[in-house]
Amino acid sequence: MTTPTTTFRIGGDLEVRRLGFGAMRLPTEAADARARSITLARRAVELGVTLIDTAYMYGWGANEELLAEALHPYPSGLLVTTKVGPALSPAGEWGLDGRPAALRAQVDNALRRLRVDRIELLQLHRLDPDTPLADQIGALRDLRAEGKVGRIGLSEVTVAELDEARAIVDIASVQNRYNLLDRREHEPVLKACEAAGIAFLPWRPLAPGAADANPDITAVAAELDATPTQVALAWLLAHSPVILPIPGTATLAHLEENVAAADLALTPDQLARLDRLDGTH
Template sequence: MTATTFLIGGDLRVRRLGFGAMRLPTEPGPEREASLAVARRAVELGVTLIDTAHLYGGGANEELLAEALHPYPDDLLITTKIGVARSASTGEWGLDGRPAVLRDQVEHALRRLRVERIELLQLHRIDPETPLADQLGTLRELQTEGKVGRVGLSEVTVTELEQARRIVDVVSVQNRYSLLDRAYEPVLEACEEAGIAFLPWRPIVAGESGAQAEVAAVAAETGATPTQVSLAWLLGRSPVVLPIPGTARIAHLEENVAAADLRLTPAQRDRLDRLDQPSEQA
């Protein structure tokens, strides 16, 4: 039977099917009110893992989640990401892993999320212009200072993961991965071997018509939707997989969460397994 929960870092229990907050509008008005309702509904449905980032509106997404959910339930984990910053001169977003920038973004995240410690902080991307030891060393220092509980990475290769683990204890990896996009399969396998949580972002993607037809066929057999089939496949792929599908609509949220109860037969999984398409890494 597929496990419904996972212990991140061996001690932080979450339900495996989480929620990605990236798509939630944050501008004042009816759309923001709808975003608040979606975030609250996610928690009502039992979601205990919500993913956000400094990049999402320059912290506006973090503020939205705090407005919607603070004071937080004891079992709710809101994980955020740092390491992407907006240039003061051009206004463009780019990788920035300099220690001072990382520290500043953590301080802002603590304030916006209204917490004293970020239980899981992920490096949004490794900055090639800054020594890896400086980037991860800063996160390790923030752990020592009690401002960060656990450290994760995003969009890394197997080699980068190995290098990072020599510097800091890595408890999660957030890479692009789905039924039809398995370019990071080796990273997932490395995470499974080490017991590291693997959070696939963009867990539901459109594929070529033949693949989608097969997904639709399995959906028809199970009485589910193609989206639910894709998420159920991910949950059955490995016990370390924690999908974080995002949406700005309550109906889609409820559809996604219900996928946790869908069980695919071995024959159905075998058919879906064969849909793997080569894909370049971002």
């Protein structure tokens, strides 16, 4: 059996369990739905999740406020990571604003909404093409120097962009689209993260619907008495020691299904069969 390590030290020192939780899908508006979201976030922590991913863009701050309501004061060892960069225009349209002043304001607002003095892992949601990369990364570096940020991550970057950013400041994490059936584009980025010991958080760790329809995945699931979703997550954990999947859900049943995938051991044969999938099957 292939049994991957269960923890990873982000930035070399911040230890989390590798299978995390993405909070993007949690409803924040209707009272009943919000209550269920709070219950789910608390249940994730009860199940041993120590990495929860949110972002300003998820409800334009509402998701951060929800997690604070559910979990603050945060249990020891729990990392709530958020992302900045996207912004709403006065007309209600979203775009990117990587100007240093805008990023600084977003970080200050995130600190307030999350009820913390320091964001242990802050990720830049997207690079703003209209602002020099050095200005964007430099602003995050300055925020780290001031103690408002502990570690810096990036999202949706190329190897070249990662290298350019690393020349300015240490990068602790990368969050790119990646899953068992959609991995060609960002495999080089994953390899760069492996070489540098950088955490890689796939932001679409599951191919919705596709895993259930893939005969190779369903065959492995049947052999293990597991679900295709669990197989897809177990493959991620086995594929690279720097991968930290953050599957999201709004239902308790799916949360428990996802978390249980951390205990699923793939045989070398099963892993090899899954490795051969390239998104064209």
